[in-house]
Amino acid sequence: MSILLVGVSHHSAPVALLEAVAVSEVDRDALTEELIAGENVDEAMIVTTCNRVEVYSAVDAFHPALDDVVTLLSRHSGLPVDELSRHLYVRYSESAAEHLFSVASGLDSMVVGEQQIIGQIRTAYQSASEIGAAGTTLHRLAQQALHVGKRVHTETGIDSAGASVVSVALDRAAEILNASAAEPATDGTGAAADAGPATDTPASRRLDGRRAVVLGAGAMGGLAVAHLGRGGISHIDITNRTPERADRLSEIARDSGTPAAAFPLEELASAVARADILFTCTGAVGTVVTLGDIHTALARRADRGPLVICDLGMPRDVDPAVAGLPGVTVLGIEALKADPATSSAAADADAARTIVDAELTSYVQAERMAGVGPLIGQLRGRGGQVVAAEMRRLESRLPDLDDKVRDEVANTVRRVVDKLLHPPTVRFKELAAQPDGENYAAVVRTLFDLDRDVDEEAS
8 A cells, every 4th residue: 555645735836726726624524535435545634724735545556546636626626637737746655755744844834844734734634534534554654744743843943944034034124224224214104103112123123113015924924924023013014815814914913012904915016115125925826026016116105215025935926027126125035045044944954854854764664564564474374374284184194193292293383383484574574674675575475385375285
């Protein structure tokens, strides 16, 4: 039995497609049951978050199972198979396990290092178990993934990796704005803006009197709002493709003491015209902030001063041509990751990947050994058959053999067979854990003639 993964995430699909494929908790059980009701999928588990839908299946045949999963997602989303397939990623066997371990570690998240995904994987597994869709194969996979995620978050500082990129971006933005400021910033009407609450943030990195626009209300947007608030920002305008999420994030900001409001995405240029910082991380595939948007915003800014754009989208949200506009500085994700201030975060991510690699090796070896378990059982069973056949032969030749003597002979023969089988069994387990271990199964089956009946051989 091998693991098949079929998924779609913020790495592979635009937001609109993710929204179409999204699986609610209500739908998850029904889709899982439908999948295992077919002939090609034995076990199934669906991991679903706001940024991904991933179907993990235990299968015997790759292509038939793949067709079943893709057809299921197509029917659920209402998208044609051809359109949907362009945005799907497929992993099989070891590659599927490696992906889930990376996801559990926070390495594949929009905000690197976020821990929420561990709980979402646990929920997916529990849901599959409760309806009988997760057997021994997915049990071992899910438990190992949860173990890997916990180990990564315990042994590394990856929890702060995503936050460090946001922090550095806003620090750099504050430095640029404050270095160019010849006089106190205004609120856009000409009146001096409120300086905001006092903090211990260095003056060169304070955002007192500044306004910001946050485009994207996901995890990264939430981090941006939190860091902007701690930097003393005077007001945050928040927008998102899904208005309800922008409303919620603005409410959270206000509850934390930072003035904030949500606005429609189509009013982006107007909001940017009033702002000093534009922070964007939408998870969209393709440009979200166009050259026209920023041109329009600049034309309405009057003498507000420079605009700093923090583009943390992967891929980037902002048209590259925007960086060439006068008075605009674009801070991209690659440059921020290269900043010395984020080097520790990069080291933590590398440490996390090292743990994932080590745990993957251990998991694969264990799976290979588990895979030959039935064959080892068959081999030991064959030894028992040999003992039984020889004892029947002995009893037919010596029908008057004393019971005590017969039992002692039987025990002696069993010990001989066990001792003969022990070394090859141990060595077989060791060899089975190697990359080409499956080849040894055929050798053992042939050497011990396991497909042939003992009584047939004896006759």
